[in-house]
Amino acid sequence: MDSKGLKGSRGIIAVIALMIIFVGVSTSLLQLNGNVARGISPEYNELAPYEAPNNLASWVYDYRGFDTLIETGVIYVGALVSVLAIGRGIVRVKGVEGDAPVAPSSMEFNVSTLNVILKYFGVPVIILLVAYALLVLTGAATSGGGGFQCGVIFSSAYLLGMIFYGRKNPLNLSKKFLIAIGGVGWSIYALLGLPGYLTTGYWQYNVGADLWTSGVIPGVDGMAAVVPDILRQLFGDPFRLLLVMSDGTYASTAGIVPLINIGEAFNVIGAICLIFLVFVYGWNDEEEKSR
Amino acid sequence: MIELQLFPALAGEVTTIVIALVLGILFGTRFQGGMSKRMVGMVFGLSIIAAILFEAPIFTWSLIAGFINEDFSISLAFIAATVGIFIGMLFRGGHE
Numbered sequence: 001m002d003s004k005g006l007k008g009s010r011g012i013i014a015v016i017a018l019m020i021i022f023v024g025v026s027t028s029l030l031q032l033n034g035n036v037a038r039g040i041s042p043e044y045n046e047l048a049p050y051e052a053p054n055n056l057a058s059w060v061y062d063y064r065g066f067d068t069l070i071e072t073g074v075i076y077v078g079a080l081v082s083v084l085a086i087g088r089g090i091v092r093v094k095g096v097e098g099d100a101p102v103a104p105s106s107m108e109f110n111v112s113t114l115n116v117i118l119k120y121f122g123v124p125v126i127i128l129l130v131a132y133a134l135l136v137l138t139g140a141a142t143s144g145g146g147g148f149q150c151g152v153i154f155s156s157a158y159l160l161g162m163i164f165y166g167r168k169n170p171l172n173l174s175k176k177f178l179i180a181i182g183g184v185g186w187s188i189y190a191l192l193g194l195p196g197y198l199t200t201g202y203w204q205y206n207v208g209a210d211l212w213t214s215g216v217i218p219g220v221d222g223m224a225a226v227v228p229d230i231l232r233q234l235f236g237d238p239f240r241l242l243l244v245m246s247d248g249t250y251a252s253t254a255g256i257v258p259l260i261n262i263g264e265a266f267n268v269i270g271a272i273c274l275i276f277l278v279f280v281y282g283w284n285d286e287e288e289k290s291r
Numbered sequence: 292m293i294e295l296q297l298f299p300a301l302a303g304e305v306t307t308i309v310i311a312l313v314l315g316i317l318f319g320t321r322f323q324g325g326m327s328k329r330m331v332g333m334v335f336g337l338s339i340i341a342a343i344l345f346e347a348p349i350f351t352w353s354l355i356a357g358f359i360n361e362d363f364s365i366s367l368a369f370i371a372a373t374v375g376i377f378i379g380m381l382f383r384g385g386h387e
Binding site for chain 1: 301302303304306307308310311314315318321322323324326330333334337338341345348349350351352366368369372373375376
């Protein structure tokens, strides 16, 4: 780093900022005095056998809930900025109306220039990557993975098709499809909160697992049973698994967590693929109509 | 030790396979271009190899879910996703 840049007012601001951080952190550490709050993790670790065996899924989609959904919104901000910056053909900014839209440069790849392996294995690899993304999605509640990872893997398949085949991408995702799938994903995620809200008053309460009223947890009386059996069966039974663990066997269900993962996957696919599309192909309505 | 069983298969073992198939069909409709039968066979063969490598999800105990024994199992969700993509391609007309 060039120290010249820290001379003058910038250097003074940097020193003051560092001093504030140092004082804040050191006083916080002194005040701890051994009283470290243990947090909620022990409770969730105990609940895991009664809900999603993948503890992380319980954390991200049950405990955090809408925090995760809004986190996906950050990617959409990136997509929007990409459209604004690169796809000025559709999003007209005041003051530059007189300028011609940015014309994306041609991206016609000649497949004959690819070597044999890339030419013939490109499509199979893309298909297998999409299948792998779906595998990761379906295994979200039991093993590592989830909606976000599915979206990223799927997007990498889309990007691979772009790099190999240019505009003749075998995975043809139009802007309308990506926006629609993103919208459907947000809707699935948000509306899955409704059954819990209508029955318990808590938005996104996991009516399928229903940990607090079903009496599955020994020693936890919880609330009075308010979730109707029909809702418990509708959202819980399709995902019921037999957990054989060292301390016993549990009939566990992740409830709405796998469904939320599908919504999250659609979100991420829509957002990241839209960014790739705008960066590589540009945003040109006329061209899409002519396809 | 869990014994090999065909039934009863808990719903959670089957639902994931159905979801993978349906989503495979959905995204399969987005594929364009033709694929020869040889290419389809190759992809299907590769998907079976991958399914063996990925194994059945943890806490699945029935043959329907791909569990054969604790040392060998197949990820039927992966194969279902691949088959779903092929079915989706057929809807789109992406075959020769």
